[in-house]
Amino acid sequence: LDHRLRSYAGTHVDLEIHIKERDGADQHVTLECHIAHLPRMVATSTLPDLDAALADVRDDMIRQIGDYHDKHDDRRHGR
Secondary structure (H helix, E strand, O other): HHHHHHHHOOOOOOOOEEEEEEOOOOEEEEEEEEEEOOOOOOOOOOOOOOEEEHHHHHHHHHHHHHHHHHHHHHHHOOO
């Protein structure tokens, strides 16, 4: 995730993680990413293993940031 966020150096970036019902059957992990001047991005996981859930939200956030970056790169290059 750090590697993907490096392209926003000098930009205000906030990451928030929320864990509900930790290690329980109803565990819910949410990762919110706020990057100045971009829409808020949210990744969630309901995997019961905390490490797996954290990896799941991390991977989804990396994908969302990459998708946003790719979409706007295409617009700048007329694609």
